[in-house]
Amino acid sequence: MGMTSAQKRGFGATLWDWLTTVDHKKIGILYMAGGGFFFLMGGLEAVIIRIQLMSPENNFISAGLYNEMITMHGTTMIFLAAMPILLGLMNFIMPLQIGARDVAFPFLNSLGFWLFLFGGVLLNLSWFTGAPDAGWTNYAPLSIQSPGHGIDFYIMGLQLSGAGTLMGGINFIVTIVLMRAPGMTYMRMPLFTWTTFVASILILFAFPALTVGLFLMMFDRMFGSAFFDAALGGNAVIWQHLFWIFGHPEVYILILPVFGVFSEVFPTFAKKRLFGYTAMVFATFLIAFLGFMVWAHHMFTVGLGPVANSIFAVATMAIAVPTGIKIFNWLFTLWGGSIKINSAMLWALAFIPSFTIGGMTGVMLASAVADYQYHDTYFVIGHFHYVIVGGTVFGILSGLHYWWPKMFGKYLHEGLGQLSFWTFFVGFHLTFFIQHFLGLMGMPRRYWVFLENQGLDTGNLISSIGAFFMSFGVIVFLINIILTTIKGKKAPRDAWGSGRTLEWSISSPPVHYNYKQLPLVRGLDPLWIEKMEGNKNMTPAEPVDEIHMPNGSILPLIITIGMTIASYGFIYQTGNKLWLIAVYSGMAIALISMLTRSLKDDHGHHIPKEELERIGD
Amino acid sequence: MSHDHSIDPKNMPKDPSKATTEGKHKFMGLWIFLGGETVLFACLFGTYLALRNSNAGGPTTQELYGLGLVFLMTVLLLTSSLTSVYAIYHMKNNDFKKMQLWMGITALLGIGFLACEIYEFAHYIHGYGFTFRSSAFGSAFYALVGFHGGHVAFGLSWIITLMVRNAKRGLDLYNAPKFNTFALYWHFIDVVWVFIFTVVYLMGMVS
Amino acid sequence: MTDEMSTRKINSFQKQKNKQEMQRMVVSFALMIIFTLIAFALVMLEVPSTYVIPIILLLAFVQVGFQFFYFMHLKDKGHEVPSQIIYGGVFITVMVALTFTVITWW
Numbered sequence: 001m002g003m004t005s006a007q008k009r010g011f012g013a014t015l016w017d018w019l020t021t022v023d024h025k026k027i028g029i030l031y032m033a034g035g036g037f038f039f040l041m042g043g044l045e046a047v048i049i050r051i052q053l054m055s056p057e058n059n060f061i062s063a064g065l066y067n068e069m070i071t072m073h074g075t076t077m078i079f080l081a082a083m084p085i086l087l088g089l090m091n092f093i094m095p096l097q098i099g100a101r102d103v104a105f106p107f108l109n110s111l112g113f114w115l116f117l118f119g120g121v122l123l124n125l126s127w128f129t130g131a132p133d134a135g136w137t138n139y140a141p142l143s144i145q146s147p148g149h150g151i152d153f154y155i156m157g158l159q160l161s162g163a164g165t166l167m168g169g170i171n172f173i174v175t176i177v178l179m180r181a182p183g184m185t186y187m188r189m190p191l192f193t194w195t196t197f198v199a200s201i202l203i204l205f206a207f208p209a210l211t212v213g214l215f216l217m218m219f220d221r222m223f224g225s226a227f228f229d230a231a232l233g234g235n236a237v238i239w240q241h242l243f244w245i246f247g248h249p250e251v252y253i254l255i256l257p258v259f260g261v262f263s264e265v266f267p268t269f270a271k272k273r274l275f276g277y278t279a280m281v282f283a284t285f286l287i288a289f290l291g292f293m294v295w296a297h298h299m300f301t302v303g304l305g306p307v308a309n310s311i312f313a314v315a316t317m318a319i320a321v322p323t324g325i326k327i328f329n330w331l332f333t334l335w336g337g338s339i340k341i342n343s344a345m346l347w348a349l350a351f352i353p354s355f356t357i358g359g360m361t362g363v364m365l366a367s368a369v370a371d372y373q374y375h376d377t378y379f380v381i382g383h384f385h386y387v388i389v390g391g392t393v394f395g396i397l398s399g400l401h402y403w404w405p406k407m408f409g410k411y412l413h414e415g416l417g418q419l420s421f422w423t424f425f426v427g428f429h430l431t432f433f434i435q436h437f438l439g440l441m442g443m444p445r446r447y448w449v450f451l452e453n454q455g456l457d458t459g460n461l462i463s464s465i466g467a468f469f470m471s472f473g474v475i476v477f478l479i480n481i482i483l484t485t486i487k488g489k490k491a492p493r494d495a496w497g498s499g500r501t502l503e504w505s506i507s508s509p510p511v512h513y514n515y516k517q518l519p520l521v522r523g524l525d526p527l528w529i530e531k532m533e534g535n536k537n538m539t540p541a542e543p544v545d546e547i548h549m550p551n552g553s554i555l556p557l558i559i560t561i562g563m564t565i566a567s568y569g570f571i572y573q574t575g576n577k578l579w580l581i582a583v584y585s586g587m588a589i590a591l592i593s594m595l596t597r598s599l600k601d602d603h604g605h606h607i608p609k610e611e612l613e614r615i616g617d
Numbered sequence: 618m619s620h621d622h623s624i625d626p627k628n629m630p631k632d633p634s635k636a637t638t639e640g641k642h643k644f645m646g647l648w649i650f651l652g653g654e655t656v657l658f659a660c661l662f663g664t665y666l667a668l669r670n671s672n673a674g675g676p677t678t679q680e681l682y683g684l685g686l687v688f689l690m691t692v693l694l695l696t697s698s699l700t701s702v703y704a705i706y707h708m709k710n711n712d713f714k715k716m717q718l719w720m721g722i723t724a725l726l727g728i729g730f731l732a733c734e735i736y737e738f739a740h741y742i743h744g745y746g747f748t749f750r751s752s753a754f755g756s757a758f759y760a761l762v763g764f765h766g767g768h769v770a771f772g773l774s775w776i777i778t779l780m781v782r783n784a785k786r787g788l789d790l791y792n793a794p795k796f797n798t799f800a801l802y803w804h805f806i807d808v809v810w811v812f813i814f815t816v817v818y819l820m821g822m823v824s
Numbered sequence: 825m826t827d828e829m830s831t832r833k834i835n836s837f838q839k840q841k842n843k844q845e846m847q848r849m850v851v852s853f854a855l856m857i858i859f860t861l862i863a864f865a866l867v868m869l870e871v872p873s874t875y876v877i878p879i880i881l882l883l884a885f886v887q888v889g890f891q892f893f894y895f896m897h898l899k900d901k902g903h904e905v906p907s908q909i910i911y912g913g914v915f916i917t918v919m920v921a922l923t924f925t926v927i928t929w930w
C-alpha cells in the first residue's frame with residue numbers, strides 16, 4: 001500500500017489522496033514536509049542576517065529589512081519549522097508506539113495540519129507588502145506603533161497556525177489516554193510517547209495564552225481598543241506576561257519531544273534498556289510543571305520588583321534539576337552499552353554537551369541580578385541557540401535519521417549523513433559559541449550594524465563563517481534525502497536490528513491501518529521482550545477481523561481556505577471596508593463546510609476480513 | 618463490531634453517550650478542550666483584573682454596574698444548567714422527546730441570557746458612552762464578558778443545530794455523544810459565568 | 825419503536841439509579857442558588873471589602889465545585905484524566921490571576 005500503489009494511480013488521484021487524507025502517517029509526512037520547507041525559509045533568513053553582520057557597518061540589507069528579517073526568522077523557526085516537524089514525528093510515530101491504528105480525531109488532525117500550513121503561508125505572504133518587524137516576541141508598544149500591515153500578518157498567521165497546533169495537542173492527549181493497545185499501561189509507554197503526551201499538555205495550557213494575547217493585539221491594532229495603550233490606561237506589560245506565559249512553556253514544547261527521541265535512540269544503539277525509566281517520566285512531568293511557573297524570567301529587567309524577580313529566579317534554576325536527571329540517565333544508558341555509531345547516534349551524542357552548555361548559560365541568565373547585564377545582548381542569542389539548535393534541531397535530525405527507514409521504507413545514506421552531521425556540528429559551535437562573548441562584550445541583540453574597532457569584528461566574522469558551514473550541512477542532508485528516495489537501501493521491519501518498541505514490529509513503511517491485529521504488550525520495550533524470548537514478532541491480542549477506519553475528507557482544507565480568506569480580509573479591512581466582503585465570505589465558506597461536516601453522518605469504512613487475510617503480513 | 622448505531626432498549630447501555638468508541642473519544646476530547654478553555658478565560662480574567670481601574674476618566678465599576686440585571690442573568694444561566702442536566706437524565710432513560718424538550722428549554726434560557734447581555738451592553742454604550750474603545754477598562758470588560766457571550770452564542774447555535782438535525786431520527790448511539798458534549802460545554806459556560814459575576818460585577822461593586 | 829415504549833422497557837434498576845442521581849442534582853442546584861443569593865446579599869449589604877471579597881470568591885469556588893463534580897460528573901469513575909486536566913487549568917488560572925493583580929503595575 002502507501003507510496004507504491006499511490007504512484008500507480010496517476011498524479012491527480014495521488015494529489016487528491018494527500019489533500020483529503022486523514023491517515024496520521026500521511027499527515028505526519030505533510031507536517032514534516034511543510035515544516036521542512038519553512039525551515040529552509042528560516043535558514044535563508046538566518047544566512048542573510050549573518051551576512052549583514054559579517055563585517056562592521058555593513059550595508060547588505062537596510063535597517064528596516066533587517067528588522068523584518070530577524071522577526072521572520074524567529075517566528076518562522078519556532079512556529080513554522082521546529083514545532084511542525086516535531087508534530088509530524090509525533091503524528092507518525094506515537095500511534096505506532098502505542099499500538100493504535102490512528103489518532104482519536106483523524107478529521108481534526110488534518111484540519112490542524114492545514115491550519116498550520118495556511119497560517120504559515122499567510123505569514124510569509126507579508127514579504128510582498130512588508131513583513132512584521134517587531135521581533136518574534138512582538139512587544140507592545142513597538143508592535144502597536146509599527147506602520148503598515150506586517151504585524152497584522154503576524155497576528156492572523158499565528159492565530160491560524162496556533163489553532164491548528166492546539167487541535168493537534170488535544171488530539172494526541174486523547175489518543176494516548178484512550179487508544180493504547182492491550183497491555184500497554186502508562187508505565188509501559190515508550191519515552192517518546194510520554195514526551196509527546198506531556199508536550200501536548202503544555203500545548204493545551206500554553207497556546208490559549210497566545211490566543212488571548214494575539215486577540216488583544218488584534219483588537220488594539222484593528223479595532224481601536226486600548227489594552228496596551230498607556231494614554232487610555234492600558235499596560236504594555238500585559239502583552240509581555242501573556243506572551244511569556246505561552247512562550248516559556250513553548251520552549252519546553254520544543255525540547256521535551258526531542259528528549260523523547262534521544263530516549264529512544266540511545267537504548268536502541270547502545271543495546272541497553274533506558275536507564276531510570278521511571279525517573280525519566282517523572283522528570284518530564286516536573287519540567288513541564290516548573291516550566292509554567294518561570295515565565296517572568298524573560299521579564300527581569302521590566303521592573304517587577306526584587307521579590308517577584310527572586311521567586312522567578314529560584315523557580316527557573318530549579319528546572320536545571322530534572323533536566324540534569326535526564327542528562328545523567330542518558331549517560332548511564334550509554335555506560336557499558338555495546339554502542340553503534342551512525343548518523344542518528346551522532347546527532348544524539350552531540351546533543352548532550354551542546355545542550356548542557358545551553359542549560360548552563362540558562363542558569364546564568366536565571367540569576368536575576370546578572371541578567372541585567374546579559375539581557376538583550378548576544379549572550380541570550382547564544383543561550384537559546386544552544387538549547388534550540390543543540391537540543392531541538394539535533395533531536396529532530398537524530399529522530400529523522402532514526403525513523404526514516406520506518407517512515408519511508410528506505411535508509412538514509414550513512415556517509416552523507418555523517419558529512420552533514422560534522423559540517424553542521426562544527427558550524428553550529430563556530431556560530432554560536434563566540435556569540436556568548438560578543439554579548440558579554442556588550443553587543444546588543446537586534447541591532448542592524450555594529451561599529452568598527454570595538455573588539456566585535458573578528459567574533460562576528462567567525463560567527464558568520466559558521467553559518468555557512470551549517471548551510472552546507474543542511475544542503476548535504478537535502479541531497480541525501482533526494483538520492484536515497486531515488487535509490488536507497490530498502491529497510492526491513494526492524495530496521496536497526498535492535499528495535500525495542502512496537503513501531504519496529506510492523507512493516508516499513510506501515511500499511512495504512514498499521515496493525516492487522518493489535519499486538520499484546522507484555523512489558524516495557526515490548527518488541528525486545530519478544531525477541532529475548534525467541535519470538536519473531538509480537539503476539540496478537542485479537543483474531544483477524546474487519547478493521548474500522550475513518551474516511552478521508554476535503555472539508556478540512558476548505559475550512560482552512562475559508563479561514564485564511566477571512567484572515568486576509570481582517571488584515572486589510574482597516575484601510576478599506578470593502579475587504580469586509582473577504583471576511584464574511586471566508587467565514588461563510590468555513591461555516592458552511594463545518595455545518596456540512598456536522599450534518600452529514602460519516603461512519604467511516606470497514607476493511608473486510610477477507611481482504612486482510614489475502615494481504616498476509 | 619456492529620455497524621449499527623441504533624439503541625436496543627432491552628439492552629440499554631448505562632450511558633448511551635459513552636457506548637461507542639467515537640463517543641468515548643468525544644467525551645474525553647471535550648474535557649481536554651475545556652482544560653484549554655480554562656486558561657483562555659484565565660488570561661482574559663487576568664487582563665481584566667489588571668485593567669479594571671484604568672477607566673481613563675470614564676465611569677467606574679461602581680457607577681456602571683447594576684446588580685439587578687446581573688442577578689437575573691445569573692438565575693437564567695444557572696437554571697439552564699439544571700435543565701440541561703434534566704435533558705441528559707432523559708437521554709439516559711432513552712426518552713428522546715423529553716430530552717428534546719429540556720434541551721429546548723435550555724436553549725430558551727440561554728437566549729434570554731444573551732438578550733439581557735445585549736441590553737446591558739447597549740445600556741452602557743448609550744447611557745454612559747462606555748465602549749470597547751473608551752478606556753483600557755472598557756476594552757478589558759467587553760473582551761472578557763464578550764468572549765463569554767460569544768461562547769453562549771456558539772453553544773446556542775450548536776444545540777439548535779443538533780436538535781433540528783436529529784428531530785426526526787431520534788436518539789441513537791451516534792448522536793447521543795453529541796448531545797452529551799454539548800451539555801458539558803454548557804455547564805462550563807456556567808462555571809465561567811460564576812466567576813464573571815463574582816469577579817467582575819460583585820467585586821466591582823465592592824472595591 | 826416509540827419513545828414511550830422504549831422508556832418503559834429499560835432496566836428499572838438503572839432507571840431508579842438515574843432518578844436518585846437526578847435528585848442529587850436538584851439539591852446541588854438549590855445550593856448553588858443559595859450561594860449566589862448569599863454572595864449578592866453580602867455585596868448589597870455593603871459588608872467591608874476585606875471580608876466580602878474572600879467570602880464571595882470562596883462561594884464562587886464552592887459553587888463551581890458543584891458544577892464540576894455533580895453536574896459534570898467529575899467525581900464519578902472514568903473521570904480521572906479530565907479531573908487532572910481541570911486541576912491543571914485551575915492551578916494556572918490562580919497563578920495568572922495572582923500575577924496580573926500583583927505584578928502588572930509597579
Ligand code: HEM
Nearest residue numbers: 251255297298320359362363365366375376380384387388
Ligand atoms: C536550564 C534550563 C534553562 C534556563 C535556566 C533558561 C533560562 C533562560 C532565561 C533566564 C532567559 C531570558 C534571558 C534574557 O532575555 O535576558 C532565557 C531565554 C531564552 N531561552 Fe532559556 N532557559 C533554559 C532552557 C531553555 C530551553 C530548553 C529552551 C528551548 C528549547 C530555551 C529557549 C530560550 C529562548 C528562545 C530564549 C530567548 C527568548 C527571547 O527573548 O527571544 N531555554 N532562558
Ligand SMILES: [Cu+2]
Nearest residue numbers: 248295297298
Ligand atoms: Cu524561558
